[in-house]
Amino acid sequence: MMDDNQVTTRDMQDMDTHFIHPWEDVTAIGAEARTVITHGDGIYITDSDGNRMIDGPGGMWCVNVGYGREEIVEAVAAQMRELTYFSPWSVTASPAAILADRLATIAPGDLNNVFFTTGGSTAVDSALRFAFFYNNCLGRPEKKHIISRIGAYHGSTYLSASCSGKLPEKINMDMIEDRVHLLPKPNPAERPDGMPIEAFCTEKVADLENKILELGPDKVAAFIAEPVLASGGVIIPPDGYFKRCHEICKKYDVLFIADEVVTAFGRLGHYFASKDVFGVEPDMITTAKGLTSGYLPMGALLISDRLIADIKTTGNSAKYFSSGFTYSGHPVAAAAALANLDIFERDGLLGHVQKTAPYFEKCMKELADIPVVSEVRVNGLMAGVECCLDPDHPDEERDSGFLLEVDRICQENGLLLRPIYATAVMSPPLTITDTQIDDMTGILRQGLETALAR
């Protein structure tokens, strides 16, 4: 075993050439020398050369309570000493049972049934498979089509990736095409000139209704949607859109799956945004990331009592949802999640986000005065800063390159960014203070202005 202290940054980057990272350009494996992160505390991360930076994307929208939380470390260590693993098939373990009960308590409406997964993709995959299973149990084997949206991101399993709508990412990747349908992106900025936002909302809701009618309501199993399209660039649909889509789904007996892998656990100031922010009680909610604040991998699918009850009324024969994972309800991950939730409660983190979000929004939106910034979108503690060097001749590749340069400059000045194409997405740990928001937006401004001046 190598002692980390003896290993140089260059050594680590060499070893890293064996690590195929997500979204890797396989023709360029090893060409990129990535920043090596070695330490985290609060909203900061430190690289292997000792440079301390604000973590703008909060890991991957996940380190909600911030880095270095001893309570979580202790809870995980204690659970590991007590019981490292249990088989979720035949027995149960107390952290998973306690967590399921706690999630049922904080989840909206009758979402009282928790199916644990290993992350967000497997939560989405399980939700879609449950929708198929549900319709099979109810004797409706034809009701299997799924509706999603362009710009959505739902994960990296075959099924969840097929329901994702980031079109450039489908190149060279096989997708399920006969059952998945993508609606146009509900991005208000892309509405035709002069179209009022309410009319745009009506049009996007009509897209859903028309697609259901085109396919036939008896063929459509589910509509899956992130309340805010996160990796799609923090696209915030018009007010009322989510709720009206839910009403359309109810009208046609189509399951409404809210993908809250990003928006749950405080990102928008509530445990779940569906009900508290958007007024919707979905049939299923998928979640992960902030559930453990990224301390350990875990996801959860929440299923409504109504769906379970419907299956129970289909007769006396057993109906097995033959799906699950070796690590479903892993006791150590569950212990991390419970300690994470304890921090939310003890530190009043939801209230902190509600209090801080308006200042975050103000500071982020002020960046719009930089000529290259074409739009700033903010909801809760998530933001997308979209850049366009030449609005008359938009070129996503050129603008993506510009943001990579901004990221390089920001890293030198103490801020890690996450450019997604031409948008820098920001989702810092929820503990961020007003002063830290000033620091973060100050460095970002300097990075944008410096790159623009080059």
Ligand SMILES: Cc1ncc(COP(=O)(O)O)c(C=O)c1O
């Ligand atoms: C909305 C949404 N759903 C699902 C996923 C997939 O989650 P995971 O990467 O944990 O599998 C993500 C990941 O970013 C996401 O943003």
